Amino acid sequence: MTALGGVAMVTTCLADLSSVADGFGLVYGSSVTRDARTAPSDLDFVLVTAEPLTDQLRATLATGIRQAHSGHGLPIDQEVPYENKLTATYEDVAAACSLTCFPQLGSQQARPVTESDPYLYSEDFRLRLLLNALTTPHALIWGSIEALSTATAAAEQAVARLGLMLTMPTADFTAEPLVEALLRSPAGAEGKDYLGFSSPVHLFGVVSRGLAAMSDAGLVAPAGAGLWRFDSAGSQS
Template sequence: MSTHLFTAAAALHPARDGYALAYGSHATRPRPASDLDLLYTGTAPLPAARLARLIDGVKRLHADHGLDIDEEVAFTSKLYATTREIENAARLGGFDGVTDYATPVGDPDALNSPRFKARLLLNALTTPHVFLTGDVHSYRRHVVAAERGAALLALRITGAGKIPLARAAHALLSSPEGLTEKHFLGYRHETHLHAVLHRGLLHLAQEGQVCIDRDTITWRAT
C-alpha cells in the first residue's frame, strides 16, 4: 500500500516550489492503520484557503486508506513549513534557551507553538523518511543543515569535552530521566542516528567547531 499512498500524498503538494516528504512509521515499519506523517514545504506561507484544502486532502487520504488521524499537534501547525522555518529549525531555533528537552505532552499550546514546530521539522529531516516530490536540491540542502543541527544539539546536551560518538547518539535517544522516543526528542533508530550524527559532525569539523579522532569528538562550547 505504501507506494500508492506515497503517490497520492505527493499529488497533494500545494506549492510550485519546495518539496514533500513522508516520515514516521510509514517511512520505516508501517502499521496498517497508523497515521501518515507528512511534511510539505515552500518558499512562502500558504494562504489560509490553500492550507485548508491541503488539510482536507490529507484527511481524505487517511479516510480512503483506513488510516488513523493524529491531531495532538494540529495539521495547521505541522503539515506545511516555509524555507525560513526549516532554516530556523536547522539552526536549533526550537531549542533556544531550552534546558528541558521533554516533549510537552498534554500541553496543546506548547505542542502547537512555533518552537515545537521547529523541533518537529528538525526531527522529520533527521529521522528515516521518504522524499515524495519537489525540489530535490533544496531538500538535500535542508537535510545537510538539519544533520549539522542534530549533531550540534547532541553536543549541547552532552556538554563540552571529549565525547564518544555513541554517547552523543544516546543523548538524543534518552533523557537523564529515562524519557525516550515521542516523550523526548522523537529519535528511535540508533543505527540511522549514528549515521546522521557522523555526517553532521563532519560538517562541524569542516567549520572548525569540533575535532574528530576515530569515534571521539572534542568540542569546546562557545
C-alpha cells in the same frame, strides 16, 4: 488500507498545487519505517516551500491529507494540530536549525512532550517537529531533491550541535554519548515523548554526518579512532 495508497493520493493532491514553484514534500515517521505486514499507521507529511502557502492552498492540502487517510483506512494523528506539521518554509528550516526552539539548552535539557500538552500547539514544537522530519527516515514524494539535501545537511549539523549542548563534553568525545542523549532524557523520556528519535543506528549516522559538517566549518576536529574534539578556541556553538 495501505500507507502506499495514501501516499499516492497525497502526490495527486500535490499535483493540484501547481502555483507552488519551489520546495519539497516529505513523508516521514512510522509510515516510512513500518513493515508492510504490520497494521497501517498515519501519514506524517510536511511540505516545505520558499514562501508560505496562502490560506486557500493550505486548506486544500489539509483536505487532501485527510482524504488520503480516510480513503485508505489510515488512522489520523489528532495529537498534533495540522497547522503545526503540514507546511513550513525555508525560513522555518533555518529557525529550526538555529535550535532556538530549545530554550532550556542552557541547563543541558530539552523539554519532554506529553499527550494533550498545550506545548504541542507552540511555535517551538512546530520547529522541533520540522527538525525531526529532516533527520529521521523520510521519503521525498514531491519537489526538489537538491533543496531537500541542503535542508537535511543543515538539520543534521543542528542535531549534532544539539547533542553536544545536551552533553557538554570537556574532553575528546565520540558520537555515541550524543546519540544516547538525543534518544533519551535523563528522566527516561524517549521517542515521541522526548525528541522523536527511535533508531539508534540511523541517529548515529545523522550525528556522525553532522559532526563531519562541523569539522568542515572548523568547529570540531577529528581526533582519531572515532574521537572528536573542539577546535582550539573550544567553540561549542
